[in-house]
Amino acid sequence: MDLLALVDCENFYASCERIFRPDLKKAPIVVLSNNDGCVIARSKESKDFGIQMGAPWFKVKEDFLKSGGQVFSSNFALYGDISSRVMSVLSQMSKKIEIYSIDEAFLDLENLALESHDAANDFGVYCRNIVKQWVGIPVRIGIAPTKTLTKVASYLAKQQTHHPGIFSITNNQKDIETALKRVPIHQVWGVGRRLNKKLSNSGMKNAYDLACSNIPLIRKKYSVVLERTVRELRGERCLAMDENPAPKKQIVVSRSFANKISDLNTLSPIVNDFGVRACEKLRKEGQLCSKVGVFIRTSPFRTQDRQHQTIKFYTLHQPSDDTRDILSGIRWILPKIFRHGFCYAKAGVMLSQFTDENVLQYELFEQINGARRNNQLMKTLDKINHSSTQVNFASQSKIGFTAMRRANVSPRYTTSWFELPTVN
Amino acid sequence: MKLSYIGNISADSLPQNYTPFFAESVPVGFPSPANDYLETPIDLNQYLIKNQVATFLVKASGDSMINANIGSGAVLIVDRSIKPNHNDIVVASIDGEFLCKRLQLKPRIALIAENAKYQPIFIEQGHELEVIGVVTAAINIYK
Numbered sequence: 064m065d066l067l068a069l070v071d072c073e074n075f076y077a078s079c080e081r082i083f084r085p086d087l088k089k090a091p092i093v094v095l096s097n098n099d100g101c102v103i104a105r106s107k108e109s110k111d112f113g114i115q116m117g118a119p120w121f122k123v124k125e126d127f128l129k130s131g132g133q134v135f136s137s138n139f140a141l142y143g144d145i146s147s148r149v150m151s152v153l154s155q156m157s158k159k160i161e162i163y164s165i166d167e168a169f170l171d172l173e174n175l176a177l178e179s180h181d182a183a184n185d186f187g188v189y190c191r192n193i194v195k196q197w198v199g200i201p202v203r204i205g206i207a208p209t210k211t212l213t214k215v216a217s218y219l220a221k222q223q224t225h226h227p228g229i230f231s232i233t234n235n236q237k238d239i240e241t242a243l244k245r246v247p248i249h250q251v252w253g254v255g256r257r258l259n260k261k262l263s264n265s266g267m268k269n270a271y272d273l274a275c276s277n278i279p280l281i282r283k284k285y286s287v288v289l290e291r292t293v294r295e296l297r298g299e300r301c302l303a304m305d306e307n308p309a310p311k312k313q314i315v316v317s318r319s320f321a322n323k324i325s326d327l328n329t330l331s332p333i334v335n336d337f338g339v340r341a342c343e344k345l346r347k348e349g350q351l352c353s354k355v356g357v358f359i360r361t362s363p364f365r366t367q368d369r370q371h372q373t374i375k376f377y378t379l380h381q382p383s384d385d386t387r388d389i390l391s392g393i394r395w396i397l398p399k400i401f402r403h404g405f406c407y408a409k410a411g412v413m414l415s416q417f418t419d420e421n422v423l424q425y426e427l428f429e430q431i432n433g434a435r436r437n438n439q440l441m442k443t444l445d446k447i448n449h450s451s452t453q454v455n456f457a458s459q460s461k462i463g464f465t466a467m468r469r470a471n472v473s474p475r476y477t478t479s480w481f482e483l484p485t486v487n
Numbered sequence: 488m489k490l491s492y493i494g495n496i497s498a499d500s501l502p503q504n505y506t507p508f509f510a511e512s513v514p515v516g517f518p519s520p521a522n523d524y525l526e527t528p529i530d531l532n533q534y535l536i537k538n539q540v541a542t543f544l545v546k547a548s549g550d551s552m553i554n555a556n557i558g559s560g561a562v563l564i565v566d567r568s569i570k571p572n573h574n575d576i577v578v579a580s581i582d583g584e585f586l587c588k589r590l591q592l593k594p595r596i597a598l599i600a601e602n603a604k605y606q607p608i609f610i611e612q613g614h615e616l617e618v619i620g621v622v623t624a625a626i627n628i629y630k
Contacts, residue, residue, distance in 0.1 A: 083585075085580035085583050085584065085585060085617070085619075086583030086584065087583075088583065148540045148541075151539075151540040152540050152541075196541075196567060196568065197538075197540060197541035197567050197568045198540065198541065198567070199567070199619075476543075477543060477544075483544050483545055483546045483562065484543075484545045484546070484585065485545065485546045485547070485548045485585070486545050486546070486547055486548065486563070486578050486585040486586060486587040487547075487548055487549050487551065487584070487585070487586055487587070
């Protein structure tokens, strides 16, 4: 029986903060976004306390700290190192592993020949114990014949109270059916908010309803992507390792400001920074974008201030990943949306309408060599700026992108000689 | 204007029609006979770390392990993948604190200091002892 596993680190950032702080074993922990703006990770205790994902920190701060909660600014040096350790342990357990995000990976368990439900569960327990012992991170494991079903299994592993953290679905119709009936349709991998509404309106409540739907009809009414989801839910493998339902559709780089900004000369270089960062991400994804968006907004929490928020888009003549094209879009948008007399608290750059760089269609009258002229320059730039920004665009800010508020950052326990944990 | 060296750009990032031009001459002499015997320099990681992903470094503080040659400030190599045995030096957490001590499993579980000044710590009912990892080496810097 060919099975896959989805290994998902539980409350990853919060768990990383706990590794070197045994005193925080049972404490509620939250981790804040860049600039300490809002909550981006919570330990189980913080969830139970009622802290919502994305909650603005200043709003929950008082109650949370009073109740003995612990707050951390994001420490990506630590999370990155711990993540790579977890991934290395996992890659020793399976012949093939696909790192899906900083805290999730798919494992191909084919070579393990897990023939029964019990064997699958045993592997799950083994894997969970090793990661916990070696690295100190608790993981949740969903085992199933297809990627979409491993997501289902992972969801069910989260729900159950006994045998915590592990759930397996074998390639047996009865097994799959029971599992799917317990999963609400919006929890199915690849079913977003809009699709969820459409499917619910047509009477589907759980994953099983979706799995039973008529395939040609699904393809006609929705898409081949949803058709694949349906097949995968039935136990038919459509998504191979390293192949996922939808590549990124947009890239957003945004920040809240430590100090509110009310003039364009201060705002402009910062937004240009966001643009440069977004382009780096775009090139990493191997995508070209056709649409550049810029948004700015005042703080909705400062009700005494006049409020303004807006977003505007610029369409490029041709899909591009060249930072200069994107910056020229930003230069066009920003003066048009900026208004004097407002204190802006947040801004961001959004790139969308992607085309894969390998399937670019050229415009009829465009010169082909002209279009990609900058490829080499951008590649060189990315190489130079690989670990820290060394070469800037003139329109970027001088202080640099990383000058941000991180009041509660923990030591870089595993990546700096000067910040090692101490023992008595 | 201040300039800082940021490293070399590798050849594949250069434009394709770029032809390197060397203005200086290159001495052409007898090649070093040692070239055939080149080896990589000794790597301390290889000597000190058996299982990289499960190994963490911590800094010792205090003199409680002085008789095991662990001075204050020593860097300890802690391997979380090794099963702790009786008499191993371990890093353990007890009551929310990291301690480095010798682990005693029999006749009763205790953490023993390597310094007569310190009493053994017996694990009483209701206290939780968690062995984080086994100390496989200590690095003392003398100068």
